[in-house]
Amino acid sequence: MRLILAPMEGVLDHLMRDLLTRLNPFDLCVTEFVRVVDMRLPPRVFYRLCPELHQGCRTPAGTPVRIQLLGQDPDWLAENAAQACRLGAGGIDLNFGCPAKTVNKHRGGAALLGDSEQLYRIARAVRAAVPAELPVSAKIRLGQDERDSYLQNSLALAEGGITELAVHARSKRDGYRPPAYWSLVRDIRRALTIPVVVNGEIWNAGQAAQAREDSGCADLMLGRGALALPNLGATLVRDEAPMAWPQVVALLLAYSDMEIAGDKGLYYPNRIKQWLSYLRLHYAEAQALFARIRTLGQTADIRRRLAEPA
Template sequence: MRLILAPMEGVLDHLMRDLLTRLNPFDLCVTEFIRVVDMRLPPRVFYRLCPELYQGCRTPAGTPVRIQLLGQDPDWLAENAAQACRLGAGGIDLNFGCPAKTVNRHRGGAALLGDSEQLYRIARAVRAAVPAGLPVSAKIRLGLEERDSYLENSLALYEGGISELAVHARSKQDGYRPPAYWPLVAEIRAALAIPVVVNGEIWNAAQADQARRESGCQDLMLGRGALALPNLAATIKAGTAALSWAQIRALLLDYSDMEIEGDKGLYYPNRLKQWLSYLKLQYPEAQALFGQVRTLKHTADIRRTLAAL
């Protein structure tokens, strides 16, 4: 069984990847998406979203990191995939699952699930541009408005040459509302001769087991659940006990001590509040803490609140 830390725009950045891979036996991380439009992006963009490139494309704990691209143009996606690999990327992931309206308006992410021919063209172009020894993976949802295009889209990507496929077991229209339709992923798993990874609504070890049984997949991708329970992967793979609230408080302080790029006064408060919004799903104490820091805008004020816990 492999456990993969999902890409989550705006929250699972390199700092959170560092923290979570130190806590858990993850086998792979995928970066937040790098948006590709109509140009070859300069190296600084790749290093900003994936500073792990400076250390062999691995987190400090040694977990491999794969760079994710989002776009609609096969040639420019291929050009940027090649650029990422020249900089040391250990593989490329293609985002066809993001349901955000701002992304979908420009035919990015899940919007492309309505065009299996374009999925094929993108996969074929990127696969041709990436060195043969490196993987090209993709992430999809089960469809747009309905859960009805997953087999067609999965086969298009497979025929385009992808190495593995992660499936968020909901449609774009479903958003993140329960349930996740794990049995539908089993149809994809039966149709493809490559690894298929199931994703969606995995919050604890019991749901991880259920997802594997119903999807037929050995491998899991963890996203929101890994933020709500920071050692979720360890509870699944090693049977480790869930972290106590005292341990979570120590993690929050550890995260606060990390060096954050850019304007720390703006960046850090937003990220911490985002994380607390997930932690409160598993820890009632996080709800009270979120209420304390919700209106705070300055790093120093938030750090003082955490230190006083």
Template structure:
């Protein structure tokens, strides 16, 4: 049973991966995607999004990190996949699920789910180029507009040599609206022999158990749920109790101190508010505190408000 931390652009960056894997319960992290167009990218592009490459391809807690690539040109994706593993990535993941309009307009992400043959060509080129000891995985949705190509797409990716396939159990058109259609993953499992990972709408340990039952997958990927409940992985893997709110406040303070001192300090205000948009789904206290934070712009004001909340929270 493996639990994988999902890639979420602009949200699950190296700092968030570090914090969540220190809490524990994760077996693998996938990075935010690196966009590949028509060139081999320099090492600094990889290390900017995946600084773990500079420390053996693992987070501080020892969790392996796999670089994700997004693009549509097989040969350039293959060349950059080789570069990723040479730099220390624990394999390569290919993004065929991103629903963003700007990405889809440039023929990347979920729009490729309309092109089964292209999926095959991309995965095969990458698998042929990357040394066999490094896994090549892919992430898809059930389709773009509908599920008419779901089974064909999964079969093509498997036939091309992928070692693992993560399925976000919704179409691009579904977006992130519940529910996630986990039984579809069980259908896919009947048609492919490679390991499948179930993803979508897992917010607590009960959801995880139901997802595993309906998808017939033991491996799962956590995304938004991991941000709403910072110890979600451990509640699933170890039966831990939900992290108490005072501990969450401590985590927010640690995050703030690292973010403000880091090279992305100008984004701190937006980042912390974005995290609160998930936390308030799990913690009523987060919803109350967000009312105070949402109008603040200065990092110092936000930090002061968090400090006050931590001091007034029950032990």
């Protein structure tokens, strides 16, 4: 079983990738998306979202990082894929799964799931621009309003030359509401000869096993579940016990030091509250801690409150 840490815009940045790959045996991380419109982006854009480019495109723990692109124009996506590879990217991922309205109104992310021909053109152009030895993967959902276009879209991407496909087992309309329809991913797995990775609604070992059984996929992509239970990957692969709450608090403090040092605390209050909103899904103690810091806006105040005994 391979484990992949999912891309999550504004959440799974390089600091969180660093933290979670130290705790878990992830085989791969995918960056937040690089939005491509109508130009070749300068190197600083890629370095900002993927500073791991300076270290062989790996996290400090040694986990490979793949750069994700989002856009609708095959030529500009190909141009930026080539740019990323020149900077040292170890592979390219294409985002056709983001359900955000601000992205979809510009025909990015899941908005393209209604146009399998465009998916094919994008995959073909990017594959031609990326060195043959490097992977080009993609992530999709099961459809837009209905769960009905997944097989057609998967085949189009495979014919375009992608080497791996991650499937979030819900439609764009489904958003993140449970359940995830893992059994539908089995149709894709049977139709393709490339690796297929199942994603969505995997919060614990039982759901991980069920997702693999229902989908027929050996490999898993973890997103929100990896934030709610920070050592989720280790519980699946190494049979570790879930982290106890005092360990999580120590992790929050370690992340606080990283965030403040890395970004000078500019976004820290929002980032730590955002992470706690996920931790509340697994830890009752996180709800009380969130309530204690919810109205705080200063980094120092939040840091002191985290360090206080519960």
